[in-house]
Amino acid sequence: MTLTTPQKADLRQRYLEVDTANVADILDELGYTDYGLSSAFWPIRETQNKLAGWAYTVRGQMTPYPGTGDPAKMEAVAGLQPGDISVWSGGHAEGVCFFGELIARGMQHRGCAGSLIDGGIRDIEWIARMNFPVFTRYRTPVQSIGRWQVNAWQVPVYLPGATTARVTVRPGDFILADFDGAIVIPFELVEDVLERAEALTVKERSIREDLDKGLTLPEVLAKYGHV
Incomplete structure (x- = not known):
């Protein structure tokens, strides 16, 4: 399946209107039961927007090296396209930051829609002001230079x-995250899952309306079935 840039943008906007909980239920129904991500991922601010977009993967590992920077990191993020989510696989890194305000600002200017980071970040106050959605695993002021280094990008992680x-997570898979957590939608399922999640969202909206009108929960479940 090949999607045009406008098609990808339309799908992304529609995913912003559904919840991770409904997407998780649909994936379960389709037999894809292990695509939810760890609850260790958390949004960096309480009023953060949803994170939704196409996975652009960056992989790195803890390794000592000389120098004052990581040229591979700059080369990796240069390939981001509008609507992408930068997905950072940290190689079980602990205690160091490999993502901060300046790299986030540069990615945002390229049209990057947010970041999902299996590792640490810093400059949280500044990133929060940018309206740039970020889910991460931990925070730390300790930089990665000389400690952690990018070793590949746009590979499965x-x-x-x-x-x-x-x-x-493969390049081009879809990432959706909200206050319930984060989930991965395999690329080949993106359209089917979205259509089913949209239908479930409409159904739940009707259920809420009926409950607000005074119907009991058993009456609602008899009318709509389990959700």
Whole structure:
């Protein structure tokens, strides 16, 4: 399946109108039961927008190296396209930051729609002011230079999962995250899952309206079935 740039933009906007909970339910129905990500991922601010977009993967690892920067990191993020989510696989890094305000600002100017980071970030106050959605695993002021280095990008990566130790994220898969958590939608399922999630969203809206009108929960479940 090949999608045009306008098609990808339309799908992304529609995903912003559905919740991760409904997407998770649809993936379960389709037999894709292990695509939720670990609850260790958290949004950097309480009023943050949803994170939704196409996975652009960046992989790195803890390794000592000389120098004052990581040229591979700059080369990696140069390929981001509008609507992409930069997905950082940290190689189980602990205690160091490999994402901060300046790199976030540069990615935002390229049209990047947010970041999902299996590792640490800093400059949180400044990133929060940018209206740039970020879900991360921890915070730290300690920089990555000389400690952690990018070793590949736009390759399949592992992220920690909710119901399994690792979830594979491929370039072009779809990432959706909100206050319930984060989930991966395989590229080949993006359209089918979205249509089903939209239908479920409409159904739930009707259920809320009926409950607000005074119907009991058993009456609503008899009318609509389990949701």
